[in-house]
Amino acid sequence: MSDARGHALSLREVSKHYGSFAAVERVSLEVGQGEFLTLLGPSGSGKTTILMAVAGFVTPTAGSILLDGADITPLPPEKRNFGMVFQGYALFPHMTVVENVAFPLRVRGLSRADRDAKVRAALDLVQLGQFADRLPKQLSGGQQQRVALARALVFDPNLLLLDEPLSALDKKLRAELQEELKALHRRVGRTFINVTHDQEEALSMSDRIAILNHGKLIQHGAPGALYERPRTRFVADFLGKSNFLDGTVRDSRPGGFALENGASRLAVALPDGEAPPADGTRSLLSLRPEKIDLLPEGQSADNVLEGRVVSWAYLGTGFSLRIATEALGEIRANLPAWRSAFAPTEGLPVRLGWDARAAVPVAEDAP
Amino acid sequence: MDGTYRPGTVGRGLAWATAAYLVLPILIILPVALTDQRYLSLPEDGISFQHFRTVLTSPEWLGSIWQSFTIAVAATVLSVTAGTLCAIGCWRISRRATELIRVLMLLPLIIPSIVYAIGLYRYFGPLGLLDRFLGVVIAHGVTGIPYVVITVSTALATFDPRLEQAARGMGASLSQTLRWVILPRIAPGIFSGAIFAFIHSWDELVMVLFIASRDVFTLPRRIWDGINENLDPAMAAVAVLLILFTLLLLMADRALRRRSEG
Amino acid sequence: MTGTGRAGVGWWLLILPAFALLLAFYIAPIVQVLAISVTDPEPGLGNYERIFTSGAVQRVILTTLRICAITTVLALLLGYAIAYAITLASPRARGWWVLAVLVPLWISVLVRAFAWVTLLRRQGLVNNTLMNAGMISEPLPLVWNEFGIIVGMVHYMVPFAVLPMLASMREIDPRLLAAARGLGATRFEVFRRVFLPLSMPGIIAAGVLVFIFSLGFYITPAILGGGKTLMVAEWISLQILDLIRWGLGTMMATMLVVAILVTLAVFSRVVDLRRIFGAGG
Numbered sequence: 001m002s003d004a005r006g007h008a009l010s011l012r013e014v015s016k017h018y019g020s021f022a023a024v025e026r027v028s029l030e031v032g033q034g035e036f037l038t039l040l041g042p043s044g045s046g047k048t049t050i051l052m053a054v055a056g057f058v059t060p061t062a063g064s065i066l067l068d069g070a071d072i073t074p075l076p077p078e079k080r081n082f083g084m085v086f087q088g089y090a091l092f093p094h095m096t097v098v099e100n101v102a103f104p105l106r107v108r109g110l111s112r113a114d115r116d117a118k119v120r121a122a123l124d125l126v127q128l129g130q131f132a133d134r135l136p137k138q139l140s141g142g143q144q145q146r147v148a149l150a151r152a153l154v155f156d157p158n159l160l161l162l163d164e165p166l167s168a169l170d171k172k173l174r175a176e177l178q179e180e181l182k183a184l185h186r187r188v189g190r191t192f193i194n195v196t197h198d199q200e201e202a203l204s205m206s207d208r209i210a211i212l213n214h215g216k217l218i219q220h221g222a223p224g225a226l227y228e229r230p231r232t233r234f235v236a237d238f239l240g241k242s243n244f245l246d247g248t249v250r251d252s253r254p255g256g257f258a259l260e261n262g263a264s265r266l267a268v269a270l271p272d273g274e275a276p277p278a279d280g281t282r283s284l285l286s287l288r289p290e291k292i293d294l295l296p297e298g299q300s301a302d303n304v305l306e307g308r309v310v311s312w313a314y315l316g317t318g319f320s321l322r323i324a325t326e327a328l329g330e331i332r333a334n335l336p337a338w339r340s341a342f343a344p345t346e347g348l349p350v351r352l353g354w355d356a357r358a359a360v361p362v363a364e365d366a367p
Numbered sequence: 368m369d370g371t372y373r374p375g376t377v378g379r380g381l382a383w384a385t386a387a388y389l390v391l392p393i394l395i396i397l398p399v400a401l402t403d404q405r406y407l408s409l410p411e412d413g414i415s416f417q418h419f420r421t422v423l424t425s426p427e428w429l430g431s432i433w434q435s436f437t438i439a440v441a442a443t444v445l446s447v448t449a450g451t452l453c454a455i456g457c458w459r460i461s462r463r464a465t466e467l468i469r470v471l472m473l474l475p476l477i478i479p480s481i482v483y484a485i486g487l488y489r490y491f492g493p494l495g496l497l498d499r500f501l502g503v504v505i506a507h508g509v510t511g512i513p514y515v516v517i518t519v520s521t522a523l524a525t526f527d528p529r530l531e532q533a534a535r536g537m538g539a540s541l542s543q544t545l546r547w548v549i550l551p552r553i554a555p556g557i558f559s560g561a562i563f564a565f566i567h568s569w570d571e572l573v574m575v576l577f578i579a580s581r582d583v584f585t586l587p588r589r590i591w592d593g594i595n596e597n598l599d600p601a602m603a604a605v606a607v608l609l610i611l612f613t614l615l616l617l618m619a620d621r622a623l624r625r626r627s628e629g
Numbered sequence: 630m631t632g633t634g635r636a637g638v639g640w641w642l643l644i645l646p647a648f649a650l651l652l653a654f655y656i657a658p659i660v661q662v663l664a665i666s667v668t669d670p671e672p673g674l675g676n677y678e679r680i681f682t683s684g685a686v687q688r689v690i691l692t693t694l695r696i697c698a699i700t701t702v703l704a705l706l707l708g709y710a711i712a713y714a715i716t717l718a719s720p721r722a723r724g725w726w727v728l729a730v731l732v733p734l735w736i737s738v739l740v741r742a743f744a745w746v747t748l749l750r751r752q753g754l755v756n757n758t759l760m761n762a763g764m765i766s767e768p769l770p771l772v773w774n775e776f777g778i779i780v781g782m783v784h785y786m787v788p789f790a791v792l793p794m795l796a797s798m799r800e801i802d803p804r805l806l807a808a809a810r811g812l813g814a815t816r817f818e819v820f821r822r823v824f825l826p827l828s829m830p831g832i833i834a835a836g837v838l839v840f841i842f843s844l845g846f847y848i849t850p851a852i853l854g855g856g857k858t859l860m861v862a863e864w865i866s867l868q869i870l871d872l873i874r875w876g877l878g879t880m881m882a883t884m885l886v887v888a889i890l891v892t893l894a895v896f897s898r899v900v901d902l903r904r905i906f907g908a909g910g
Contacts, residue, residue: 055811077810090808094826103822155813186755375816385707386729389787391735392744393755399747407747409754456643462848468644471651477889478659479845481862482712482882485869486658489665493808509654512647541639570737573847577870588786590739594746596850606740611736 006034006191007068007158009054014062014063016049016215025215026063034190036185038202041212042238048163051195055161056080067158078107083152084161089166091136092128097123097147098132104155122154122308125184138185142173149181153188162194166201178204184251199239203227211235213365229271234365236286243287243331245359252276256356259283267302269356283361289320291358292333294342294350299302307331313343393610400603407598410440418604428589428605435586438503439568446564450515451557455549457516458523459531472517475510482575483510488577498582506578507568514567515560522556555627562620566613657887666883669876676880680778686881693861696850697843700782705832707783708755708790712831713824715791716798734788742852745781746772749853773855781849789842790835797831800823837896841889863887 009031016024018055024046033038052058054065056077057290064073072080083104091100101122105115123129125145127284136144145165150240152160165181166174182205185192196202202209210220217233223331229238233244247261257276270276279282295301307325318336321344325331333352335342374382399407401414409572453472457465475483487506488497496502526549534548535541550557572587579588586609593602666676679686715726732739738841748754749771756768771777809819847862854860859867861881868878 057811059808077807078813081813082811084811085810086804086806086811088804090802090804092809092823092827103814105807105821107812107814107818108811151812161811206648253740335713374713375820378710378713378820380639380724381707381710385711386726387786387788388707389733390729392748392784393733393741395748396744399754407753408757443780445650452643453647456640459640460644465644468648471648471656474651475655477841477864477893478886479847479889481845481847482662482886483655483659485865485878486662487881488869489875490654491662492758505650505654509650512651527821537663541637566735570739572739576866587739589744589846594739594743598746598750600781602743606737606743609737609740613737614732617732617735 006032006189008033009159010066010069011054012051012064012066014053014060014065016053016058017061022215024053027212027215027217028063029210030354031191031193031218034163034191036194036207038196038204038206038209038213038263040199040202040209040239041194042353044214045212046215047195047197047212050321051161051163051193051214052090054159054193055082055084081155081157082159082161083155083157083340085148085152085163085165087164088134089148091151092148093136096133096135097128097139100136100147101151101154102171104151106153107355113220114314118154118367122150123355125153125187132214138189141169142177145169145177149184153190155219157190158248162192163194165194167196167198174201179270181205203239209239211238213238229360230286230362231285232363232365233286236360236362241289241332243289243292244362245285245328246282247285249277249279249283250354251282252279257283257357259285264305264326266359267325268359268361268363269302277361284364286362287331287354287359287360289332289334292331292354293353294333294335295353299353302356303354303359305331305352307350307352309348309350311346319344321350323352325352358361376600381522396603396610397604400600400607402599402600402603407600407603418600419608422604422608425601428586428601431584431586431589433581434500435569438507438565438583438585440501441500441504441566442507442511442568443561443565445504446511446515446567447557448511450509450551450560450564451519451550452456453512454516454519454523454566455545455553458520458526458558459528475513480510480571484574484577487574491578496576498580500583502578503575503585504581507571508564510571511564511567514563515557516565517557518560519553546606557622558623559620562616564615569612636768651699655718662879663883663886665875666879669879672774672869675798676876679877679880680884686877689859689861689881692775693844695838696778696782696858696860699779700786700843701836701840702788703779703783704786705794708787708794708835709828709832711787712794712798714792714830715795730788730791733784738785738848741784742781742849745777745784745853749777749780763810772853773857775854775858777853777855778850778860781853782846785846786839786843790839793834793838794828794831796826797834801827811905826900831901833896837892844889845885 011027013026013028014024015022015026020256027046027050029037039050041047049058053060054077056072056075058075064071066072067080076227092103095103098119101119102115105118108165120129124134126149128143128146128150131139131143131147136147137216139147145168148165162181166177169177178201185205194202194205206223208220209223209226211218211226213234219235226235227239230239230242236242236244238260245259245261246268247259247266250260250265251258255272255276256267256269257279259268266285293301295304305325305327307323310322310324310330312322313320314337316337318334319342321333321335323331323333331352373379398409398414400418401416402408402418403412403415404410406543453468457468483506487502491497491502494502496505530548530552531544532543539547570587572591573583575583575585575588576591579585586605590602590605593599593605667674669676680690682786711726711730715723715730718726746753750756750773751768751770753771755771756765759765760768769907771780805827806819807825809823810816846860847866848852850860851863851866854863862885865878865881865885866875868874868881
C-alpha cells in the first residue's frame with residue numbers, strides 16, 4: 001500500500017434496463033481521485049446496480065464507465081483490479097484469514113515471499129495480525145468485516161467498492177467501524193465508493209453523497225451541503241426529517257421571498273446567488289424540526305407560529321414534539337432537553353419560532 | 368446479477384452430453400416399439416401398433432401385469448401402514464432413543480438386494496412362502512418401509528409438535544390425535560411414500576428371481592426372461608407401457624405436492 | 630425424552646409393527662445367510678480361506694472392484710457436470726435439468742438395461758447406424774462385455790451421484806463466486822479455488838453412495854455382461870441357484886455386506902447418509 005494514489009472514475013449516462021424496467025436511468029457522476037463517495041438511496045433505488053456495473057458484474061444497457069479517462073465498460077470484473085467488500089463479506093469459508101487475504105495475490109501469480117509480506121501488511125492495517133490462522137466462522141462480525149477490507153485492499157486496487165459494508169453489524173459496532181473506515185480511507189488515500197441505505201452512515205463517512213431514487217440520480221454533494229440545502233422533497237425527507245410547508249410565493253426579491261399560506265406569511269431568506277421563485281407560483285418549503293425553537297414570552301423571531309402540543313417523546317438528548325397549529329397544520333419540532341426545564345403536557349399552548357434562513361425551498365418530486 | 372458466473376463451454380458441453388446420455392436411450396425405445404418390422408429395429412416403412420396389440424392381447428403379459436399390480440398394491444399397504452406409524456413414533460419419541468430404529472430403517476436401502484434375496488430363499492422355504500403371493504408381498508412390503516419412513520419424516524419435520532400437545536391437552540386420545548390432527552397434515556408425505564413404495568415393488572426383480580418361480584410370475588420377471596431369451600419388439604412395447612406408467616405416478620406425486628405447498 | 634415431555638407407551642407401540650416386520654422378515658433372513666457362511670459345508674472359516682486360495686474368487690472380487698471404481702469415477706464426473714449446470718442455471722432451466730436427472734432415476738432398471746441392449750448389441754441401433762454410414766465394416770463389441778456393463782451402470786448411477794453433489798453445491802453462496810472474480814480470479818480459478826473445494830463434501834458423499842450401490846449391483850451387470858464378465862452379485866446367484874454351493878455364496882454375500890458397512894463407517898464423518906437419502910426421496 002505504498003504508492004497510495006487514488007484513481008478517478010466517471011459514469012456517463014449509464015442505464016440498466018431489465019426488460020421494460022429501468023433499474024438505472026441515465027446516471028452521470030464523477031468520482032475524484034482519493035474521494036470517499038457514498039451512493040445513498042432506499043432499496044430499489046438502483047444504487048447497488050450502479051456499484052455492480054462499476055465492479056463489472058452488471059453490463060450497462062447504455063452509457064459508459066471510465067477509469068482515469070479510459071473506457072472500462074467491456075472489461076470483465078477480474079480485469080478491473082477493483083477491491084470490493086461484499087454485503088455479508090463473502091469470505092471463503094474453506095480458507096483461513098491469511099488464505100482469504102492472499103487469494104487476490106495468488107490468482108495474480110505473486111511469489112510466496114511477496115504474498116506473505118503484503119498479507120501481513122494488510123492484516124496489520126486492519127489490526128488482525130493475531131487472527132491470521134483462524135477460519136472466518138471463528139471470527140466475530142466486526143473481525144470478518146475487517147478481513148473483507150484487508151482482502152479488498154491487499155492487491156493495491158484502483159478503487160475500493162463497498163456494498164452495504166456495515167449492514168450486518170449491530171448499532172454500536174457500526175458506529176465504531178464507521179470511524180475506522182473513515183480513518184482507513186485517510187490512511188490509504190484511495191478512492192472509495194460505498195453503497196448504503198443508512199443516511200447516518202452516509203453523512204458520517206463520506207466526502208460526497210449521491211442520492212438516488214427509482215434509478216435516477218437526484219442530487220449529489222458534500223454531506224453538509226445536501227443536508228442544509230436539499231433540492232427536492234425526497235432528499236429533504238430521506239436525509240434527516242423535515243416539515244413540508246406549501247404556499248404561494250409573494251414579495252419575491254433577490255435574497256428572499258415570502259410564502260403565503262392562508263392567513264400566515266412566512267419569511268424565507270436565500271443564500272447568495274440563489275434565484276428566488278417568481279411571484280404567484282406555488283412553492284414548497286422544507287423546515288428541519290431541530291431548527292424550530294420554542295419562544296419564551298416576549299421574545300420574537302423571523303417567523304412565529306402559535307400551536308398546542310399533541311404528543312411528545314423524550315429521546316434523552318431532547319424532546320420530539322408534534323404540535324398542532326391552526327395556520328399550517330401539524331408541525332414537528334425537536335428541542336434539546338438540557339437547555340430548559342421544559343415539561344410538555346398534552347394541549348400545552350406553545351409559540352414556535354424560526355429564522356428566515358432555516359426553511360429551504362424544495363421541488364416536489366416528479367411522479 | 369447477470370454475467371456473474373456461468374459454467375464454461377467445457378462444463379456446459381459435458382452437462383448437455385450427460386443429459387443426452389441419461390434421457391436419449393430411454394426415448395429411443397418409443398420408435399423401436401412402434402416398428403413395423405418383426406425384429407428390434409427402427410420403423411422402416413411406417414409405424415405400427417402391432418407390438419402393443421401383441422402385448423395387450425397376450426394372456427401371459429396381462430397375467431403378469433395383473434399379478435405385479437396386486438402384489439404392489441398389497442405391499443404398498445403394508446409399507447405405508449408400518450412406515451407411517453413408525454415415522455410418527457420416531458418423530459414424537461426423542462432422537463436418541465430411536466437412533467437404532469432409524470439406522471435399521473436405512474439397512475434395506477444400503478444392503479444389496481441379492482444378499483436379502485438369498486436370505487429369503489432359505490428363510491421362506493420352511494415357512495412355505497416360496498412362490499406364494501404372500502411371500503412376495505412380505506418381501507416387497509418390508510423393503511418398502513424405508514421409503515415411507517423417509518417421506519413421512521420429511522413431512523413431519525415441518526409439523527409443529529405443539530399442535531399434537533394442544534390436541535392432547537384438549538382431551539383427545541392418541542388415536543383421535545392421529546386421525547384428526549397428525550394424519551391430515553402429513554397426507555402428502557404419506558402419498559409420496561406410497562408412490563415410491565409402489566414403484567419399488569412394481570419394478571423389483573432380484574428377490575422375485577429367488578422366491579418366486581411358476582405360480583408367481585411378475586412383470587419384471589417376464590421382462591427379464593424376454594431380454595435373456597427372445598429380444599422382440601413386444602419387449603419394447605412393454606417397456607414403453609412401463610415408462611408411461613412410471614411417469615404417470617411421478618406426475619401424480621408432483622401435482623399433489625404442488626397442491627399441498629400452494 | 631425431549632423438552633416436550635415424556636413420551637407415552639402409545640408412541641412406542643406405533644413403532645412396533647415396522648420394527649417387528651423388519652426384525653422377523655429382514656434382519657433374521659440376512660443373519661441366517663451370514664451364519665451359513667461359517668457352517669456350510671462344515672463349521673469353520675473354510676469358505677473365507679478361498680479368498681486367499683481360489684483364483685476364481687479373487688478374479689471376481691478384482692473385476693467387481695475395477696468396474697465399481699471406473700463406474701464411480703465416471704458417474705462422479707458426469708454427475709458433477711450436471712449438478713454444476715443445475716446449480717448455476719436460471720430457475721426455469723433448472724426444472725428441466727432436474728427432470729433429466731429424476732426421470733431416469735425412477736424408470737425401471739430393467740427397461741434401461743433393455744434400452745442399452747437395443748442400442749449396443751451386434752445388430753443394435755448404434756452398430757447399424759455406424760455400418761450404414763460406412764464408418765465401420767465390422768460391428769463393434771459394445772455389449773456383453775465390461776464396456777457394456779460400465780455404460781449401463783454409469784447410466785444408472787449418475788442420478789445418485791447428482792443428488793448429494795447438488796445438495797452441497799446449493800449451499801455455496803453465489804456471492805463467493807462473484808467475490809472471487811472481483812478479486813481478480815479468472816473463471817477457471819474461481820472454479821478450482823472456490824467452487825470445487827466448497828463442493829468437496831458433496832463429491833465424497835456421492836462417491837461413497839455410488840460405490841456402495843455399485844458393489845452389489847445385480848440386474849444391469851447380469852444383462853449387459855452377458856454372463857461373460859461376472860460381478861459379485863451375479864457370482865453369488867450362480868453359486869446358490871446353479872451350483873448349490875451355499876457356503877461360498879453366503880461367504881461372498883457376507884464380504885459384500887462387510888465391504889459396504891466398512892466403507893460407510895470410514896466415511897461416516899463426512900457423509901450423513903440420512904441426508905443423502907432424504908434428498909433422494
